[in-house]
Amino acid sequence: MTKKLLIMAFTGLSSTMAFAADLYVRNAGAGGAYSTISAAITAASDGDRIIIQPKINGTAYVENLTINKSLTFVSETAYNKYIVQGGVSIDLAAGRVVTISNLNTINSINGLLTTGAAVGGRTTINLLNCDLISVTTTTANTTTNTSGCKVSGPLQFSHGICTANKASFITVYSFQTETSMATSDAEVYGNISTGAIANSQPYYTFKFHNNFCETFLIRGIKTGSSNEIINNTVYRPAAANFYPAVFYVGLYDNSLTNTGNLTIMNNAVSFVPGQSNVCIQNDHNNVNVTASYNVFANPFVTQGNMTQSNNSGSVNMNFDNTAYTVTGMNANAGNPDVKYTDLDLTRNDAGHYGGSNSWANYWPIDNGGRAQVNYLITPRTVSSGTLSISGSGFSK
Structure with a gap:
């Protein structure tokens, strides 16, 4: 097959960020710094950056943090995390932006959550390279962008990029x-x-791409939206009786009467049946499900209304939930359309390494402590008009 490549060069691409002031937090207030993070928050103004020194021997700052301003929190020692033993609460307000990098609360009882309400605008929360107990930012008018974090409990948010x-x-x-x-x-x-x-x-279109997980549950949908579950690997090595199906659509509460579309495509799946051996189940006729080019190690069984094409069951594949790999007959099994091609410009591999949003973009083998791209969306084909590229990155 002949392929045409569009090569684009970006030169002189750089960015700088200016902060109103830098406030330092160090153990026992060394060098005139603040001795607690809370004291620095109290003294800070909107737009300031709080630079925190990790204590030696893994010692924690023992305090509960309430963040009620637009602030940025970073580690004073590059790539090292500072430990807080306590909860983190972010008060919502219109236009507030809170960025937290390199925070470790893993030994705390409480997680990170939001309080109050953002009226007349939105609050934006950025969580980068943090180790957290849990994240609960499910309040309205809140965007939470999370990247490179380890969360021992649930990661729940109402809108954002994860x-x-x-x-x-x-x-x-x-x-x-x-x-x-x-x-x-x-x-x-x-x-x-x-x-x-x-x-x-039920408020936003959702896109779930290139993840490694045990199941997908769709309990809400935005009216008129076109949603995607594409190029994921689903591996469930033990029976889970609380999951109706691997891909389950069952709307409730404020989504019951909503109508929308859902594409399930290019996924690689293996599961031990629990209460059900169903691969894809749609319990709502007002959700138009299209399932194509999915490969299952199990017999391919569906339930409910959906449009199906080119799905395969009883496919020979090997899954590893330690190395997070899938190999075998998922290779070149995805949608052959050029817009789904892999990074090497061959046909799409079903599973989380396939397509332009490949797992490899987000989990480099060794980034050497360098800055990491955490979001990059580029079109695979360009016909005419304006070329739109979206991307962002962060330094660990």
Whole structure:
């Protein structure tokens, strides 16, 4: 097959960020710094950066943090985390932006959560390279962008971009009414969930790409939306009786009467049946499900209304939930359309390494402590008009 490549060069691409002031936090207030993070927050103004020195021998700052300003938190020692033994609460307000990097709360009882309400605008929370007990930012008018984090419990947010995280389960979740709508989708790319990845909100289109997890649960949908579950690997090595099917659509509460579309494509799946041996189950006729080019190690069984094509069952594949790999007959089994081609420009491999959002983008073998790209969306084909590329990155 002849392939035409579009080569683009970006030169002089750089960015700088200016902060109003830098406030330092060090053990016992060394060098005139603040001795607690809370004291620095009290003294700070919107737009300031708080630079925190990790204590020696893994000692923690023992305090509960309440963040009520637009602030950025970073480690004073590059790539090393500072430990906080206590909860982290972010007060919501219109236009507030809170960025937290390199925070470790893994030995705390409480997780990171939001309080109050953002009225007349949105709050944006950025969590980068953190180790956390849990994340619960499910309040309305809140965007949470999370990347490179390890969350021992649930990672739950109402809107945002979630890339390269590991959590016990990941849910886009909100039952509060959004009054200041974001213009972007809810995107979950390249994550590890040791349980489910779910959508339980009716306000935003969702895109779940290139994740490694045990199941997908769709409990909410935005009316008129076109949603995607594409190029994921689903591996369930033990029976789980609380999951109806590997891909389950069962709307409830404020989504019961909503109508929308869901594409399930290019996924590689193996599971031990629990209460059901169903691969894809749609319990709502008002959700139009299209399933294609999915490969299952199990017999391919569906339930409910859906449009099906080119799905395969009883396929020989090998799954590893330690190395997070899938090999075998998933290779070149995905949709052959050029817009789904792999990074090497061959046909799509079903599973989390396939397509342009490949797992390899988010989990490099060794980045050498360098800055990491955590979001990059580029078109695979260009016909005419404006070329739109979206991307971001962060330094660990």
